[in-house]
Amino acid sequence: MSLLETRDLTGFYGDFQALFGVDITLSEGETVAVIGANGAGKTTLMRSISGVITQAPGMVRFDGREIGALPPDEIMALGIAVVPEGRKLFPSLSVEENLMMGCHRRKVAGPWSLDTVYGLFPILKERRHQPGTALSGGQQQMVSIGRALMSNPRVLLCDEISLGLAPVVIKDIYAAFPQIRETGASVVVVEQDVGQAMKVADRVYCMMEGRVTLSGRPSDLSREAIHDAYFGAAA
Amino acid sequence: MIWVDTVLQGVLLGGLYALFALGLSLVFGIMRLVNLAHGDLIVLAAYLILMLVTLLGLGPFVAALIALPVMFAVGWVLQRLVLNRVLGPDILPPLLVTFGLSVVLQNALQEGFSADSRRIPAGWLETASVPVGPISLGVMPLLTFGSAILVTLALQFVFYRTALGRAFRATSDDPVTASLMGVKPASVFAMATGIAMVVVTIAALYLGTRANFDPTTGPARLIYAFEAVIIGGLGSLWGTLAGGIIIGVAQTVGAKINPEWQILAGHVAFLVVLLVRPRGLFPRAFD
Numbered sequence: 097m098s099l100l101e102t103r104d105l106t107g108f109y110g111d112f113q114a115l116f117g118v119d120i121t122l123s124e125g126e127t128v129a130v131i132g133a134n135g136a137g138k139t140t141l142m143r144s145i146s147g148v149i150t151q152a153p154g155m156v157r158f159d160g161r162e163i164g165a166l167p168p169d170e171i172m173a174l175g176i177a178v179v180p181e182g183r184k185l186f187p188s189l190s191v192e193e194n195l196m197m198g199c200h201r202r203k204v205a206g207p208w209s210l211d212t213v214y215g216l217f218p219i220l221k222e223r224r225h226q227p228g229t230a231l232s233g234g235q236q237q238m239v240s241i242g243r244a245l246m247s248n249p250r251v252l253l254c255d256e257i258s259l260g261l262a263p264v265v266i267k268d269i270y271a272a273f274p275q276i277r278e279t280g281a282s283v284v285v286v287e288q289d290v291g292q293a294m295k296v297a298d299r300v301y302c303m304m305e306g307r308v309t310l311s312g313r314p315s316d317l318s319r320e321a322i323h324d325a326y327f328g329a330a331a
Numbered sequence: 332m333i334w335v336d337t338v339l340q341g342v343l344l345g346g347l348y349a350l351f352a353l354g355l356s357l358v359f360g361i362m363r364l365v366n367l368a369h370g371d372l373i374v375l376a377a378y379l380i381l382m383l384v385t386l387l388g389l390g391p392f393v394a395a396l397i398a399l400p401v402m403f404a405v406g407w408v409l410q411r412l413v414l415n416r417v418l419g420p421d422i423l424p425p426l427l428v429t430f431g432l433s434v435v436l437q438n439a440l441q442e443g444f445s446a447d448s449r450r451i452p453a454g455w456l457e458t459a460s461v462p463v464g465p466i467s468l469g470v471m472p473l474l475t476f477g478s479a480i481l482v483t484l485a486l487q488f489v490f491y492r493t494a495l496g497r498a499f500r501a502t503s504d505d506p507v508t509a510s511l512m513g514v515k516p517a518s519v520f521a522m523a524t525g526i527a528m529v530v531v532t533i534a535a536l537y538l539g540t541r542a543n544f545d546p547t548t549g550p551a552r553l554i555y556a557f558e559a560v561i562i563g564g565l566g567s568l569w570g571t572l573a574g575g576i577i578i579g580v581a582q583t584v585g586a587k588i589n590p591e592w593q594i595l596a597g598h599v600a601f602l603v604v605l606l607v608r609p610r611g612l613f614p615r616a617f618d
């Protein structure tokens with residue numbers, strides 16, 4: 097049985113429909129990538145899972161429970177942590193305080209603590225007393241990832257962690273992913289960068305205009321199929 | 332020497348104004364809510380202490396100690412049941428609701444306690460004073476000022492040294508992301524207003540023992556509180572303390588020059604500070 101699942105998930109902003117029946121699954125220990133162009137609905141999907149957008153209860157299931165209608169704080173307490181699009185550090189908080197917010201509610205023993213997060217991203221330890229917003233973009237992204245890990249989540253949702261970062265920095269950050277996976281967490285990475293997504297993921301979902309247009313193992317998907325699913329076949 | 336005395340009396344008076352203002356500053360800093368009923372809630376707490384003193388024969392300090400948790404609960408419930416519902420991107424609904432609450436409180440107190448002005452008896456403490464060199468300082472004003480500093484230190488500690496304070500600041504920055512960290516903004520706000528009402532109760536103790544009050548006393552206290560918060564810089568607790576002291580000193584100095592100028596001098600000081608530093612003395616780095 098899958099750990100996390102959406103069933104016929106729809107999503108609206110007022111009258112505007114952003115998701116049209118999205119079904120995705122994530123198994124224990126698996127890493128899944130969601131790729132798609134700007135505006136495809138990836139962030140809306142993440143917001144629906146994390147509870148920022150309230151859904152019908154059965155549209156999102158986690159560990160056999162219907163969580164679609166739960167508020168975000170309760171979903172996080174169950175073990176779904178988010179690295180939000182745009183990092184969203186708290187400007188009034190130092191780096192360390194930002195990290196501590198990750199385990200504000202969900203305090204479970206596990207592989208991740210301040211020490212192990214600093215082990216994963218040593219630069220953060222040097223900067224721990226600085227305001228989060230004084231850091232470079234890549235370092236801020238490390239804080240955002242570390243903050244999510246602090247709750248020892250069962251599922252980690254990462255929304256476009258490479259957005260606006262230089263390629264070398266992206267490489268540095270993705271270098272942390274094998275260690276994150278080793279701890280047993282299931283991961284969803286949302287990416288526009290298809291190459292990066294293919295490298296880290298066991299399976300890939302491609303979205304276009306609010307629908308899943310292609311899914312499968314990276315090795316089974318041809319470049320043409322991905323191109324068509326990403327940009328539309330006629331394009 | 333007489334001027335030193337005047338300024339010192341003003342500083343001590345400023346402690347009272349800071350106590351009026353700190354709760355307002357706390358709530359505004361966390362949820363950008365301007366509570367127009369803040370002054371009336373101080374008066375409500377003063378009547379609560381007065382009741383405990385007269386009905387149970389308690390001393391004012393013991394009565395205030397009992398009133399503290401009661402007022403915390405009042406604040407918590409008020410936030411949960413009323414204010415959380417009107418908080419949002421639009422600042423007008425909370426202003427209207429707290430204005431309405433102010434009117435309701437004044438009329439309810441009027442019904443319950445009549446329009447007569449009252450005072451919380453503090454016995455020998457009312458007139459006790461200690462000589463400091465050639466100057467003599469009242470014990471109650473000294474206690475008031477000491478309490479203002481202690482309250483500022485305590486709030487500062489909660490804000491910057493505890494998990495609750497971290498959640499306060501995070502929620503103030505970005506409630507949606509805070510909720511993704513497991514924070515329930517509605518309960519964080521309820522805690523904040525509860526704590527603000529604890530400060531309000533301490534302010535009420537010193538307001539009620541220092542001078543007469545009646546059900547309509549609130550709005551004037553609200554103005555001093557506003558001025559102290561704004562002079563200090565929105566959201567800065569030490570700034571609020573400094574703001575209270577500036578108004579207090581301006582009032583006593585003004586009164587010394589001409590007794591009719593007391594209130595006016597406080598307002599003038601407020602305007603002068605705003606002219607020189609439009610964002611207050613200790614504005615936040617960002618907003």
Ligand SMILES: Nc1ncnc2c1ncn2[C@@H]1O[C@H](COP(=O)(O)OP(=O)(O)O)[C@@H](O)[C@H]1O
Pocket residue numbers: 109112114132133134135136137138139140141
């Ligand atoms: N807050 C919002 N209000 C209205 N429309 C939105 C909002 N956020 C996103 N949208 C729209 O929903 C669609 C999907 O957006 P989004 O989920 O952010 O896509 P992606 O993350 O794949 O770039 C887009 O057409 C976008 O314009």
Ligand SMILES: [Mg+2]
Pocket residue numbers: 138139140181255256
């Ligand atoms: Mg997006």
